Amino acid sequence: MTKEEMVTLISAEGFEFVIDKKAAMVSQTIRNMLTSPGSFAESREGKVTFPEISTTILEKICQYFYWSLQYASGKETEFHIEPELTLELMMAANYLHT
């Protein structure tokens, strides 16, 4: 896996999630950040910081990205969401157009 195919998503607490660019692009918002024209730090370095998304929530979002790719490839499993994360996750999903 080359460096260009990966992106780093950084949570509010500074945790870094290094995931496939293909997975991150499931989010329309991240896709726009990584592909917008011009030399933005996000697209240049493949790093996106989310100061308002906590580590727990960002981890769940990364899990969703991979689940979504798996679902698209035909493996239709269920995606479990812990009830206590629901509202915060919902806000983040709304922001990320995911």
Place this chain on the structure above:
Amino acid sequence: MWGKKIPTLLELCIQTAIDNVRYLGDVGETDIDLLKDILPHCTVDHLMHIENSTEAKQRDVDEAQNRAVDRFKQRFGNEVVSK
């Protein structure tokens, strides 16, 4: 295989929130646009609990709840609500 739409995370969250609506408490941080799909699934008791648990953005929540209570009244009649 490609015909079936992939559920968005937002849709999954809204469904989970509806399934667990009885556990909702403070919704002060949650956008009103997102709550409007969830609150109609509450009973009057749930709405009372949410209202008592939520302090921030109280006005917005009141508005959504009033709408939900109105819909509840239309569906079940005023007697149930006033009990």
